[in-house]
Amino acid sequence: MVRLYLLLFVVQIALAVIALISCLSAEEDEIRGLPRLLWVLVILFFPLVGSIAWFLAGRPATAKSGGGAPEPRRPLAPDDDPEFLGSLDAQQSQQDREMFDKWEEDLQRREDELRRKDNGDEGA
Template sequence: MARLYILLFLVQIVLAVCALISCLSAEEGQIRVLPRIVWALIILFFPLVGSIAWFLAGREPKPGAAGLGKIWPAGSAAERQPRRPLAPDDDPEFLRSVQDRAKQQDEELFRRWEEDLRRREDDLRRRDDPPREGDRPEV
């Protein structure tokens, strides 16, 4: 019988540790009903009940997850806010503007290279072609 109590105690501790880690690592928009610090205190002071309450009521259920999370009303803080990229490199509009700017810079550089190449070719032609007898010297 003592082994059963030890096993149940260890399960309770593992559940509380998992709930505490989940609570502390959750994003602000994923926490429901109470603030994060209150959830952490509930989990610490009432490990079994607090852990079960956290997993059922405290965190936002993952999309497509089955279970008791479906009974809570939709409309969490995360759903009410419009989705926006987290970083500039996740924003398609920003990426498109970077690509357009790079394309314009590449075209400008290519145009300058072509002009420089034409100028150099013209200079080489003038140097290599000796003046013919009917030609006037350039002034």
């Protein structure tokens, strides 16, 4: 019986810690019901009931499926932004094209020099 009480106590503490982390990491304007400070106090003084109440009534509401157009999510880093990656591809492609054109010009110049040199050697 002691093991059962110990297990329930650990579950209650874990639930309270998770509820506190959720409460403290939520945006202030998204918290429902009470101000953040009151939610923290409720969770601390009534760990089981407060935690359950937080998850049912205080936590920010998640977007329901089919309830209008979802907000576009802002990329967190440049490598998550498809527009940024596309601009990099375009920029790299332009640089590659310029380098290829330079190589073509250099190759053409060298071929012309070799032809002139060969034509000059034949005429002598």
